[in-house]
Amino acid sequence: MSLTQFAKRFESAASLLSIAGRTLLGLETNPVPGEWTHITKVDPEGEKRLPLLFPSYLSHTSAVSVGGSQDVTDENTEQTFELLTDSGVTAFHEPSEATHVTEKTRDHANFLAVPEVLNGDSESLVGTLGKGIDYVREDLGPEILEQKTGLPLSEFLGDRAGDFVAGMMMDEAVFEAYIIMNVDSAAAREANVTEEDLLSPQEAKERALAAQHHLESEIIYLEYSGTFGGDEAVEMLEAIDDGVTWSQIWYGGGLDNSENAQRVLDAGADAVVVGDAFHRVAELEAELFDRAREEFDGDASAEQLQSWVDETVDIEDSEAVNYLSTIPEVTEPEQRAIEYLAAGLEFGLAVADVAEELSDPTPSEIRTAVSDRQFAVESTFRAIPGADANGMVEEFAGGLLADHFDLEMPERAVAAHFGIDL
Template identity: 55%
Template sequence: MTSFDGIARLLGRLGRGASLAARTALPVDTNPVPADWTHVTKVDPEDDKKLPLLYPLYLRHTSAVSVGGSADVTATNTEETFELLAPASVPVFHEPSGPRHVTPRTRARADLLAIPEVLNGDSESLVGQLGEATEYVREEMVPETLREKLPWLPAFAEDALADFATSWLLADAVFEAYVIQNPDSAAAREANVAESDLLAPREAKQRAMAAERHLESELLYLEYSGTFGGDEAVETLDAISDGLTWSRLWYGGGIDSRDRARAILDAGADTVVVGDAFHRVADEERELCQRAADALDPDASAAAVREWVGENVAVADSNAAAYLATIPGAPDPERLARRYLTATVRAWLCLRARREASGDERGSASGRSLRADLRRALGADLFDALAETDAALVRRNFAALLGTDEPADSDHITRRTDGSRPSADEAVATHLALALPP
């Protein structure tokens, strides 16, 4: 061993020691997952899982948005989902359920890449897919990107750079260690988690401790996937929380009320993850707007729409109120739900009126008049309270529904690497719950 090798090894040990000290002994937080993310909304790219028409209104209350699902997810519908969420005013990260769901476009859009590892599944779900993903990134994704961006690069340099880029991507990602406790869920089927694989609280704690200290997982995710874990989940969270010092502890499954969200957070979870409750808002508003279209004139006033919603919707029991209630920081979920459902009906009526008035399936309104119509439909106070990016997102999606050009004042919408603007038409038509009739 040369003296240079010895120095390099010493520096490596010092670096590892400094990292361990920062995680365990020093009063600093080095976990790249923000500690103030108390609520994450999970958006499933599956074509059957729709988004509400005015989803930027709802998502402005959540801490972050996760893109990922366990069934019928592809690279294409994942990219489309990221298109629809760019540029939302909240962070958007990627939880891929398959290696090929990660593409250059999703990496460019995602604030974080969270790689799942199932602690109580089979070896494929723990290391097999990671190995497949590493091979895919090293031998396909990175070389293709390098050849596209740096066609002049010599082969020997391309190979070395591909090695570095692959290692950097994995080092830059966060690792998400799952404990799946619902054997009837799609997540359990994907990871081959059977009834016999479910963990007692102490077993879950032990595996969580190994994930934090050996696998260096930034996230520990207790997953009940579609069902509420109740007292069992509370006991397991309490045990896991007692064993962790650095990793974030997340819970997902059956959160559809403020009481359930609060119980999970009080049990030791850092974050509640909500997915189904959000997608149910989209299902609800589809039926609501169909009823409103039959009962109200396209130019119905704000007062008339509010009155109709008040008489025809049990807002306190609505999916909109249920989703908003899961967000600890959302003030008065019922009041917000009433405002958002009313705004959705008015915006939908506005879209139908514009389509009918144009006399042309593709519409003809300018971006400026569309903005004015949306401001009137949503209400000046609500529209003006939106972040600039969220307001632009609403206009872009409505322009896509109408088939008009993208609004001219949305320059801050992220461009593709070739300088062109993203087209939202196809993604909007596929993933929004409400689409204009031809």
């Protein structure tokens, strides 16, 4: 038997075993964990800020999806991944452009999620993917091989070097098959989804089956993008769930309370995806920080701030509760919200107090001032599994101070992602 014949038989046998495992034997071969019930979308875009206590909020989510469609670059994507890695959260990359994928993002991301739109035009299904593969073959692939081996392998192997990396990355990637049902959304505009492209529940089920059996998409994603799909979404999910057995079913769009989140989970979604509600927490925190600086002179205790937040904010209707209540595992989201908002304010006020003690500092003096100061939030971060509590405190505080004093420090890039500004 020739090597070529052996390779063909081996590949055929492996494919048959994979199909048998996930259909006849019911084995869990999908690389996307079935226990995930809540995904938080974190957008690197400058306008989409993070609350200062984002590690605590994200400690309750199953995983974080990093990506966005506007003002996203490879640089701010790398910064976002570095922040999330320190916080101990599981994060994967859903790029809107191939150039957002770098060696750093690959190192940080749990996996690469490639979107493909089932009811858009052909560009949104294969055109964008083709451009991405071409970028990997021509640019990223040879660069990765050279960095890993220290040798200019593309000079010896030619296009085969890029083909190897492109094939490896596509084999490792997870594919998200989108069904977009909000024609007024940015996602619909990008995929050219119009009223004529909207699907009935039966059509959605058929597209989902094609995605599972032909495209082998690990995720079927029903996307209403910014608005809740209501009864229509429930009916769509029930139909998709009736057909799909291997792919994970995700729902995203307009979720900001526990009732709607549970409703789509009960209808067949394996996980809910929440993005806007999370970023709006940063807006609330920034607003409260400005008010707290006027209310409190210098440091304030956690107890003082919790009482003040409870009195100042309509907590049941707050952005913090809206986000936390979409996570099935979170009990008493109102109390959690008060604790997290107060802890974030306490940290911000303490850093502002350090800023008042400094005058035209150097980067070294900022780092010394931060390391000499005991920040109460460190104990909060220490309770998060896998988080580098001390490292996060020094990086966050140093970044806020560097930004305040207009100093060029690596930490300053971190501060650019926070809603709070000293």
